[in-house]
Amino acid sequence: MPRSVTLLGIAAAAVAALGVVGFMPIQTLSHDEIFEIPKGTWARRMSGDKVEILPDHIRLTLGLRDILVLRNHDDVPQIFGPTLMMPGQSFRLPFERASEYQFACTAHASGQMTIIVEPNPATPWARIAWRVRELLHSPR
Amino acid sequence: MRHKLLARLNSPRRLAAAVVALLLVASVQAASSAQLKAGVFDPPRQAPDFSLASSAGHELKISDYRGKVVLLAFGFTSCTEVCPTTLNTFALARRKLRSAAADVQVVYITVDPQRDVPARLAKYLGSFDPTFVGGTGTEDQLAAVRRNYGISAEKKTIGNDYTYAHSSFTYLIDRTGRIRALMPYGHSPDDYANDLTILLKE
Numbered sequence: 001m002p003r004s005v006t007l008l009g010i011a012a013a014a015v016a017a018l019g020v021v022g023f024m025p026i027q028t029l030s031h032d033e034i035f036e037i038p039k040g041t042w043a044r045r046m047s048g049d050k051v052e053i054l055p056d057h058i059r060l061t062l063g064l065r066d067i068l069v070l071r072n073h074d075d076v077p078q079i080f081g082p083t084l085m086m087p088g089q090s091f092r093l094p095f096e097r098a099s100e101y102q103f104a105c106t107a108h109a110s111g112q113m114t115i116i117v118e119p120n121p122a123t124p125w126a127r128i129a130w131r132v133r134e135l136l137h138s139p140r
Numbered sequence: 141m142r143h144k145l146l147a148r149l150n151s152p153r154r155l156a157a158a159v160v161a162l163l164l165v166a167s168v169q170a171a172s173s174a175q176l177k178a179g180v181f182d183p184p185r186q187a188p189d190f191s192l193a194s195s196a197g198h199e200l201k202i203s204d205y206r207g208k209v210v211l212l213a214f215g216f217t218s219c220t221e222v223c224p225t226t227l228n229t230f231a232l233a234r235r236k237l238r239s240a241a242a243d244v245q246v247v248y249i250t251v252d253p254q255r256d257v258p259a260r261l262a263k264y265l266g267s268f269d270p271t272f273v274g275g276t277g278t279e280d281q282l283a284a285v286r287r288n289y290g291i292s293a294e295k296k297t298i299g300n301d302y303t304y305a306h307s308s309f310t311y312l313i314d315r316t317g318r319i320r321a322l323m324p325y326g327h328s329p330d331d332y333a334n335d336l337t338i339l340l341k342e
Binding site: 068079082083084085086088089090091092093094096099101103104105111 | 292294
């Protein structure tokens with residue numbers, strides 16, 4: 001088979017794959033973006049470990065992953081994101097509008113935590129970008 | 141114990157009734173949490189009590205408002221950005237609730253005791269809604285309240301003046317005095333009215 005035909009076939013397959021990834025509606029099993037304080041975190045911090053659980057920027061997507069869930073599994077109360085959480089307590093914050101939300105957060109050096117809620121990906125390119133980002137951030 | 145329970149459910153009618161009751165309880169619990177626009181705590185904890193000077197001229201204790209739904213916010217009367225918007229939102233939400241608003245209490249605790257004496261708090265809050273109550277105290281008293289509620293407040297000097305960067309969210313405390321939810325800054329009066337209506341019905 002000539003090389004040009006093979007390349008053409010590969011290109012066509014790539015375009016077809018992009019088409020599927022871009023046009024196929026995105027469905028998620030859960031809308032939750034979960035962050036957890038593991039047991040023993042306070043003790044680790046007290047012993048000098050720098051434990052970073054919550055990033056200072058969190059990116060959510062409306063209609064797909066738009067609920068921030070924080071859980072404190074440690075034995076002591078902790079400032080987690082915007083709020084104080086008791087041991088064993090969870091906090092579930094839904095977002096209904098795409099926007100940038102600022103929270104004062106003493107757990108971060110900047111004193112701020114930013115949650116960026118992006119609109120639901122409406123175009124094929126936005127869907128491709130979302131799927132790629134999910135793939136890169138999914139636990140291995 | 142388990143054996144006795146199973147024995148009681150031995151008739152199909154009783155078993156069906158138990159299943160229906162369980163489904164009803166589960167659906168009511170799910171609905172009451174799922175419909176809130178605010179962030180929900182699970183399990184909710186009791187709101188830590190405090191004793192401060194009230195803008196209404198008496199002692200201010202959060203436990204005095206058991207039986208009402210409380211919106212608890214922290215700020216200062218010289219705040220030009222967050223506080224006026226939040227307090228105006230509370231006032232509009234209360235108006236939307238009409239007669240049910242009688243069971244909603246707004247409690248606003250200052251982070252600036254130097255300027256926010258009770259009379260100043262009363263005048264400021266009264267310009268939004270005469271039912272709003274403010275709380276103030278010593279630096280130490282207010283710091284203790286903030287610590288118990290996970291509130292941050294940082295004083296920032298600007299020339300000869302000063303301002304505060306402070307937590308901008310609002311706690312929703314139910315009729316039994318439990319902190320049920322946290323509403324981030326920027327939500328609409330409709331969102332507050334929605335959540336207050338749900339909590340008032342419990």
